[in-house]
Amino acid sequence: MRELLKSLTILSALLFTFTALSEGEFVVDGMVFGMPEARVFQEDYEGPPVVGDTLTLLPAIAPLEYEGNVTHEIRIDTFVQEIEIAPGVRFNAWTYGGAVPGPVLHVREGDRVVFRMANRSDEEVVVTDPTSGGSPFMEQLAASDYQGALPAVTPMPHSMDFHAGTVAANDKWRSIAPGETIEFEWVANYPGVYIYHCGTPMVLMHTAMGQYGVVVVSPRDGFPTDDRVDREYAVVQSDFYLSSGANGLHQFDAVAAFDKHASQVLFNGHRNALSEQPLEANAGERVRIYFLNAGPSLTSTFHVIGAIFDVVYYEGSPENVQRGVQSVLLGAGMGAVVEFIVPEEGEYYLVDHEFADKEKGAVGVLRAGPRTTN
Numbered sequence: 208m209r210e211l212l213k214s215l216t217i218l219s220a221l222l223f224t225f226t227a228l229s230e231g232e233f234v235v236d237g238m239v240f241g242m243p244e245a246r247v248f249q250e251d252y253e254g255p256p257v258v259g260d261t262l263t264l265l266p267a268i269a270p271l272e273y274e275g276n277v278t279h280e281i282r283i284d285t286f287v288q289e290i291e292i293a294p295g296v297r298f299n300a301w302t303y304g305g306a307v308p309g310p311v312l313h314v315r316e317g318d319r320v321v322f323r324m325a326n327r328s329d330e331e332v333v334v335t336d337p338t339s340g341g342s343p344f345m346e347q348l349a350a351s352d353y354q355g356a357l358p359a360v361t362p363m364p365h366s367m368d369f370h371a372g373t374v375a376a377n378d379k380w381r382s383i384a385p386g387e388t389i390e391f392e393w394v395a396n397y398p399g400v401y402i403y404h405c406g407t408p409m410v411l412m413h414t415a416m417g418q419y420g421v422v423v424v425s426p427r428d429g430f431p432t433d434d435r436v437d438r439e440y441a442v443v444q445s446d447f448y449l450s451s452g453a454n455g456l457h458q459f460d461a462v463a464a465f466d467k468h469a470s471q472v473l474f475n476g477h478r479n480a481l482s483e484q485p486l487e488a489n490a491g492e493r494v495r496i497y498f499l500n501a502g503p504s505l506t507s508t509f510h511v512i513g514a515i516f517d518v519v520y521y522e523g524s525p526e527n528v529q530r531g532v533q534s535v536l537l538g539a540g541m542g543a544v545v546e547f548i549v550p551e552e553g554e555y556y557l558v559d560h561e562f563a564d565k566e567k568g569a570v571g572v573l574r575a576g577p578r579t580t581n
């Protein structure tokens with residue numbers, strides 16, 4: 208019966224994809240490959256730098272309010288913002304969309320993403336204007352402004368590498384100059400929790416300067432625990448390599464970066480991101496966290512103090528199931544879906560259990576209210 212269902216699923220996927228394939232695309236094992244060539248061009252664009260219904264600001268993740276598969280036409284521009292990542296620590300970050308980490312993208316396995324990015328690193332882009340619209344991300348960023356973003360300019364080539372996509376990197380992930388726009392497509396062939404990041408040399412510097420974010424590809428048929436999840440959040444850990452510089456701003460410290468000697472290790476891009484605004488839940492609820500360790504260079508041993516992960520979908524695949532897990536070990540650029548049941552009312556600290564990294568900032572809070580049902 209299970210095999211029959213699987214065959215039917217693959218058959219329906221095939222039927223869908225055959226009707227939606229572009230020239231040159233082909234299907235292997237129900238997955239779509241052979242995307243059209245990327246286009247690089249110049250455009251006259253002054254709209255919101257992030258566009259798309261399923262792009263949100265951490266820790267939010269957009270619900271997928273559609274059946275089956277769709278095509279997402281999304282835009283994430285890259286540009287510079289002076290931001291705060293800890294009290295007294297501001298630097299000119301190279302951002303996707305104006306925040307570090309960039310927007311959370313949520314799609315479903317089998318969905319197609321038509322992605323557009325303008326390199327606006329030579330342009331002052333304002334992201335705190337409440338009318339900027341275009342995506343939940345822009346509205347949430349304008350409302351929260353938790354990094355105190357100010358426009359800045361550092362013209363520089365940049366690129367975009369989505370680990371959730373399977374394409375020829377030399378084509379789709381190519382660098383574009385300031386003033387250029389790139390557009391390309393990929394199909395989310397595998398479910399998972401994936402990093403996206405800039406792949407322009409020196410990649411260590413571009414990622415340490417802030418160019419990364421998370422893509423969640425939900426399984427075509429969901430996770431087995433979907434019906435029991437009460438809350439879901441996205442958390443991204445990342446490491447920074449900054450030292451004091453001119454004008455009161457911090458700057459990239461290349462020696463520290465090569466030595467993996469982080470100055471800050473943070474959840475969601477700010478020392479206080481998850482303590483000034485704790486995650487919320489109630490006793491007895493099942494909480495799901497889509498967790499990404501963006502790196503660029505450190506491992507993470509993600510743990511929630513007082514809880515045990517009831518289930519872990521390692522790398523975000525429903526096939527990679529672990530049960531009763533105290534911590535999840537993730538190298539740089541790896542992710543997981545973790546779920547735990549909140550045992551009672553109280554405060555639960557999210558930490559990197561490599562405690563030097565916790566002391567450098569990798570700590571947050573989930574605040575649990577009392578049990579609301581029996």
Ligand SMILES: [Cu+2]
Nearest residue numbers: 365405407413
């Ligand atoms: Cu870059």
